[in-house]
Amino acid sequence: MVQRQVPKPADIFELLQFKKFEFNGRKRRLASALTIHDLRRIAKRRTPAAAFDYTDGAADDELSLRRARQAFEDIEFHPSILRDVSHVDTTAQILGGPSALPFGIAPTGFTRLMQTEGEVAGAGAAGAAGIPFTLSTLGTASIETVKEANPHGRNWFQLYVMNQRHISFGLVERAAAAGFDTLFFTVDTPIAGARLRDKRNGFSIPPQISVRTIANAIPRPWWWWDFITTPKLEFASLSSTGGTVGELLNAAMDPSINFDDLAEIRKVWPHKIAIKGVQNVEDAKKLTDLGVDAIVLSNHGGRQLDRAPVPFHLLPDVVREVGDDVEVIIDTGIMNGADIVASIAMGAKFTLVGRAYLYGLMAGGREGVDRMIEILSEQIVRTMKLLQVTTLDELEPKHVTQLSRFADLRARGVGERH
Template sequence: MVRRQVPKPAELRELMQFKKPQLNGRKRRLDAALTIEDLRTIARRRTPRAAFDYTDGAAESELSLRRARQAFADVEFHPSILSDVANVDTSTTVFGGPSALPFGIAPTGFTRLMQTEGEIAGAGAAGAAGIPFCLSTLGTTSIEDVKAANPHGRNWFQLYVMRKREISYALVERAAEAGFDTLFFTVDTPIAGARLRDKRNGFSIPPQLSLRTVANAIPRPWWWYDFLTTPKLEFASLSSTGGTVGELLDAAMDPTISFEDLKVIREMWPGKLAIKGVQTLDDARKLADFGVDGILLSNHGGRQLDRAPIPFHLLPDVVREVGKDVEVSVDTGILNGADIVACIALGAKFTLVGRAYLYGLMAGGREGVDRTIQILTEQVVRTMKLLGAHSLEELTPAHVTQLVRLAPIPRP
């Protein structure tokens, strides 16, 4: 028999603790977001479809992006036991400088269209967290304004080689003068990929209004208020801003880009030089022989060649072949701190996050980017502790198995 009694008021008070209501709507939303997927849900609700799909989408059937994310979902971890992990050290050194975490913010184009604070929010949040921020050639904030937003942090610049080479050369000089310490020379964009969501949405710079656009905007007046009451949206580094994304890229990029261009930029740039968009082991070897400081395994977030190689799957072979000569980093598909840990364990020196950052930006501006970094940091720390590693150096390939769904057919 269970002995019953009349509830005592003092005991009820201990059991029933009412949570103080959060009156700040933005903070309430962001605090409730526990994962990057949660931030994505908020971003989708608060951002017009064309802008959201530009961030969320990829090329053609979006197979490259889905496969990249599946590769991380197919990771199996192997934890060590009885290790002192009361405190873990997430800091690292990459391209000759420090980072408090094994990830930085990737270069993204059209960023102020996602949310008007744009790169200023990203650079400021990165500086506060002690991680690098990378500005895109197609950014909507100038090199100098990013430096002002992150005056004491590490700023990197991502370079496209333009048809008019003098534009690219001038950007290199400006980034060097502003104290940017690393240049990412991008090699996977001789032409624009077929980003079908953008075409279907009529996405362009500046945005083109249609009945569908207006109807989609009606439930999101805050976005339009920000868009219409802040400085004109335009590229900070390019003078031409009219047309669809594909038209702008095709007009600006040069399909004749070659190793000769890389040589010129190497001679111009005084800092560290990394190559962004490496997708084969042979190209990694060539670049190591060339003498670059780093390579970024990337298929451009699945936004260029659909069915491209999965960067995470390439990682072990590339590290084995060239990891002693160059620093190997990874992007594409990273939406969880566990993804970052898996990359580091398999030999990556660093990782970059793009969509995760933009989801946070769309969800809540600068505070949303801070929340993105906080979520990823918590996941990195928790995963390291559960694996029994108290520093990044203790993460090894023994901690990770890459489960493979798509196995290549042997070549004759």
């Protein structure tokens, strides 16, 4: 029989410990976010559909993005036991310098359309966390503004080669003069992918007001208030705007770029160079032979060629071929610190996060980006401790199994040519 007693009032009052209410709505929202998916849900509530879908969406049927995320979900970790993990070191060495965490902020275009603080919030948060920040050619803050926001941290510049090449090369020279230490040359965007969400939403640069956008803005007045009361959007590389993102990219990009252009770019860039958008082993080997400092396995977040290779699936083959001669970085689909740990274990030297950054930005500006970095950092540390490794160098392929849902088909030769 369970012995019962009349509860004492003092015992009851001891249980009634009320949490102090946070009156700051932004801090309260961000504190409730425990994952990047939580930040995404907050961002969706607070951002007009067209701007949110520009970030959240991908090309065509969005298969590349879904497969990239599924690839990280389809992994199995293999932890060690009885290791002292009272302290773990998350420091990475990448492109000639340190990063406090094994990820940096990826380049994103039109960022102030997502939330008015834009790249200034991203660069400031990255600097505070000791990780690199990458500014896009299609950014909405100038090179000099980003440098001012992150004066002592690592700033990287992402390059699109435009039809008006003097604009592209002029930006490269300005980035070098401002002390940016690495150039990311993106090679997967001769034209824009089919961003169908943007077309369906009528998303344009700058935003066009219609009955639909007004209806969508009514529950989100703060976004429009920020938009109309802050400086006009300016783009370092676009001399004119007006049209969908795809139309602007198609008008601006140069589809004739080739390996000769890489040599031309290296003449005007004096520091480290990484090639972003590599999607097969052969190109990785050729770029390694040409002496680039890093390659980024990326399908542009699924925003260009749908059904493109999944970078995480491609990673082991590329590392096996060139990993001793060039630094391999990976992006696309990363939504958890465990995804980053798995990538490092499979041979990546570093990772980049784009959507996760923008979800944080849309959820809470600079504080939201800080929270995004904090969430991923906590997940990285926790995953490393549970795997019982103390440094990134201790992570090895033995710690991860890729449970690819396509493995059985490949084993049976389905889809292969004979």
